[in-house]
Amino acid sequence: MSFIKDADRPAVKERLRDMRSDVTLSYFTQDVECDFCRETRELLEELSSIEEKIRIEVYDFKTDQEQVRSYRIDKIPATVVSNGGASGIRFYGIPAGYEFSSLLDAILMVSRNESGLSDETRKALQDIKVPVHLQVFTTPT
Amino acid sequence: MENSLITADAVEISEFPHLAQKYSVRGVPKTVINEEYVIEGSGPESMLLSTILEAVEKTGSG
Numbered sequence: 001m002s003f004i005k006d007a008d009r010p011a012v013k014e015r016l017r018d019m020r021s022d023v024t025l026s027y028f029t030q031d032v033e034c035d036f037c038r039e040t041r042e043l044l045e046e047l048s049s050i051e052e053k054i055r056i057e058v059y060d061f062k063t064d065q066e067q068v069r070s071y072r073i074d075k076i077p078a079t080v081v082s083n084g085g086a087s088g089i090r091f092y093g094i095p096a097g098y099e100f101s102s103l104l105d106a107i108l109m110v111s112r113n114e115s116g117l118s119d120e121t122r123k124a125l126q127d128i129k130v131p132v133h134l135q136v137f138t139t140p141t
Numbered sequence: 142m143e144n145s146l147i148t149a150d151a152v153e154i155s156e157f158p159h160l161a162q163k164y165s166v167r168g169v170p171k172t173v174i175n176e177e178y179v180i181e182g183s184g185p186e187s188m189l190l191s192t193i194l195e196a197v198e199k200t201g202s203g
Contacts, residue, residue, distance in 0.1 A: 088148040093151075093152060109142065126143055134147070
């Protein structure tokens with residue numbers, strides 16, 4: 001079963017048309033895949049097959065400790081959106097339903113290095129000197 | 142993206158029900174900043190920024 005219907009693939013490609021740099025989706029799973037881990041991997045692979053600028057890296061939550069520490073992953077399935085530098089954007093759980101749209105937005109933002117925030121907000125965020133952790137709780141529907 | 146000290150997670154609650162319980166998530170979206178500051182629903186950018194700055198002030202002042 002594919003997550004992205006054949007009929008929807010052109011729309012996804014079009015949505016990602018304004019990508020600039022390549023984007024890496026670092027995906028964390030484990031040997032015995034967790035609930036929705038396999039589905040998440042398949043979804044990301046389908047996305048990568050639609051847009052060549054999207055690369056997938058798969059890491060094992062148990063054994064790839066260096067990457068787990070580096071991205072500070074504490075649960076799976078986890079997907080980190082980056083383009084070389086750390087973007088700080090992570091999706092925990094399968095990014096399907098409404099979250100698929102959020103994932104496409106995140107890919108575009110990272111690829112274009114444009115957060116879409118106002119200059120005032122960006123300046124205020126850049127001045128922050130302590131760690132900030134935002135958790136946005138969502139559902140796929 | 143604007144500051145490497147800032148991390149933003151989207152957490153799908155049906156896969157992590159223990160977190161929904163821990164943070165008393167009854168509706169989505171719900172945003173929790175530094176474990177303590179909460180925004181229920183989606184709000185304007187200015188509200189998100191002011192809540193982040195509140196959390197930063199608290200963290201910065203220990």
